[in-house]
Amino acid sequence: MRRNTLVITVVLFILAIFAWAGWANFEYRKQAAERLLASVAKGELVADTAGGAAKYVSPLTGKAAPEFALEDLSGRKVSLKSYKGKAVLINFWATWCAPCKIETPWLIELRNQYAAQGFEILGVSADDIDRDDAQKLSEEKKEIARSAEQMHIPYPVLIDGGSLDTAYGGLDELPTSFFVDRKGTVVAAQLGLTSKDDIEGNIKKALGE
Numbered sequence: 001m002r003r004n005t006l007v008i009t010v011v012l013f014i015l016a017i018f019a020w021a022g023w024a025n026f027e028y029r030k031q032a033a034e035r036l037l038a039s040v041a042k043g044e045l046v047a048d049t050a051g052g053a054a055k056y057v058s059p060l061t062g063k064a065a066p067e068f069a070l071e072d073l074s075g076r077k078v079s080l081k082s083y084k085g086k087a088v089l090i091n092f093w094a095t096w097c098a099p100c101k102i103e104t105p106w107l108i109e110l111r112n113q114y115a116a117q118g119f120e121i122l123g124v125s126a127d128d129i130d131r132d133d134a135q136k137l138s139e140e141k142k143e144i145a146r147s148a149e150q151m152h153i154p155y156p157v158l159i160d161g162g163s164l165d166t167a168y169g170g171l172d173e174l175p176t177s178f179f180v181d182r183k184g185t186v187v188a189a190q191l192g193l194t195s196k197d198d199i200e201g202n203i204k205k206a207l208g209e
Contacts, residue, residue: 058178060168062185065088065178067079070124071158071159072156072159073157073159080122080184085118085182087119087120087179087180088120088179089107089199089203090168090177090180091122091176092171092174092177093123093124093125093174094126095125095144096127097126099192099193100174100175106199107121107123108152110199110200110203111155114207118182119206119207121156123157124161125159125160126162128140129159129162141159145157172191173191173192175192175193176190176191177199180206181205187205
């Protein structure tokens, strides 16, 4: 009887250790995730002192645009660094985003207007994709391609924009755009739907005008 009691005590002790280790591991991972989220620099809306609309200020402004290499709709890898020497508008959008459908025709017009000066747009889809399911991924890419075709987008359309969420300070609203100059520096950022004039002004900044 005494031996059985000893065995049970040892087993319970071991189980308690495993339970504590699991809890400690969970807490560690939770704290690590919280530290990571806290370290992500978020943009903010700043009131216009002249009484105009609030402006979006990104922590990336004045810094090198985070590098990336994403697939286009044909599966080809497209990197940001391959556009060094050009002014680039990185436009995050999605097939379900209504404001994006309003903004896109402006982007197309402005891209055609300034392309000869060394300007390009990268349309980065923030639609969720499932890389673990080949059939689903194919369907999702077709949906993105169909939406891009319906809007007559002439510039590169890239997928898996969600993977850049942390690097670009959180994509809390779409569309979100970053304007990168010829040296690869972010000179302006826009959150949500603004105006064609605002977009053109930031394109000129990226071009160095």
